[in-house]
Amino acid sequence: xKNLKSCIMIFIILTFITGVLYPLTITAxxxxxxxxxxxxxxxxQNKTAVGSALIGQSFDRKDLFWSRPSGTPDYxxxxxxxGGSNLGPTNPKLISEIKSRIEFLKENGLKLPIxxxxxxxxxSGLDPDITPESAMAQIPRISKVTNIPxxxxxxxxxxxxxxxxxxxxxxxRVNVLKLNLKLLELEKKYAR
Numbered sequence: 184x185k186n187l188k189s190c191i192m193i194f195i196i197l198t199f200i201t202g203v204l205y206p207l208t209i210t211a212x213x214x215x216x217x218x219x220x221x222x223x224x225x226x227x228q229n230k231t232a233v234g235s236a237l238i239g240q241s242f243d244r245k246d247l248f249w250s251r252p253s254g255t256p257d258y259x260x261x262x263x264x265x266g267g268s269n270l271g272p273t274n275p276k277l278i279s280e281i282k283s284r285i286e287f288l289k290e291n292g293l294k295l296p297i298x299x300x301x302x303x304x305x306x307s308g309l310d311p312d313i314t315p316e317s318a319m320a321q322i323p324r325i326s327k328v329t330n331i332p333x334x335x336x337x338x339x340x341x342x343x344x345x346x347x348x349x350x351x352x353x354x355x356r357v358n359v360l361k362l363n364l365k366l367l368e369l370e371k372k373y374a375r
Contacts, residue, residue, distance in 0.1 A: 223235050223237075224236040224237045226360060226361065226364070228364060233360070233364070234360045235311070235360075236311060236358055236360065236361065237309075237311060238260060238262050238309045238311055239251060239253060239260050239309050239310050239311040239312075239359065239360075240260055240311070240359070240360055241253065241259040241260055242359065242363060245291070245324065245325075245328045246325060246328045246329050246366075246370065247325070247363045247366060247367075248313070248318055248321050248325065248357075248359050248362050248363055248366065249301065249321060249359075250310075250311070250313065250359045251300050251301065251303075251304060251305055251310050251312075251313055251317075251359075252280075252284060252301075252302065252303065252304045253304055253308045253309065254266070254267050254268040254304035254305075254308040255308040255309070260308070260309055261308075262309060264308075265307045265308055265309050266306075266307065266308055267304060267305070267306045267307070267308055268304065268308075281302050281303065284301070284302040285297055285302055288301060288302070291324055292323055292324035292327065293320055293321065293323075293324060294320070294323075297320065298313075298314055298316045298317040298320055300313050300314050300317050301313065301317050301320070311358055311359060311360060312345070312356035312357060312358050312359065313356065313357055313359055314354065314355070314356060314357070315340060315341075315344050315355055315356075315357055317357075318340045318343075318357045318362065319337065319340055322336045322337060322340065325366070329366075329370055329373060330373060331369060331370065331373050335369070336366075339362070339365055339366060339369060340357060340362065342365075343357050343358070343361060343362045343365060344356070344357055345357065345358065
């Protein structure tokens with residue numbers, strides 16, 4: 184009986200520590216020191232959340248920059264089923280998907296060679312960024328649709344390039360949602 188009381192007491196104490204105290208402490212630290220990240224890294228426009236800086240979105244309008252393809256099942260950029268397709272480089276299904284993406288991009292004005300991140304998804308299937316080269320490759324298509332000069336669009340892309348993390352991790356990148364929000368502002372100026 185003595186052992187049973189000790190076990191129950193330890194169970195109650197550990198449940199309180201791991202189920203109440205620890206989550207409250209981590210939540211408080213996140214809200215105090217990293218509030219933007221802890222709340223989803225949401226991007227707002229006119230006080231309305233339009234997306235997250237950390238999760239990609241599908242953009243299919245011809246006047247916007249297109250994201251990397253998403254490999255998530257059900258629908259693109261489904262954060263609940265994050266993961267790559269797990270198809271190997273010799274898999275016929277992957278080869279077919281890449282060929283059809285290349286054909287689609289060529290039909291929409293992109294010239295060869297097409298940057299690889301416009302035809303292949305990321306490991307998570309949720310990548311919000313593309314390479315600066317991928318953004319630059321889309322400029323002629325967007326310029327043709329919006330009548331915004333190519334040089335203006337190049338300046339827009341250059342001003343939205345995010346550097347490597349800590350100066351040496353990863354690669355330079357462009358967040359597609361942030362870039363498209365700036366592009367929509369620019370389109371309003373040219374629509375007048």
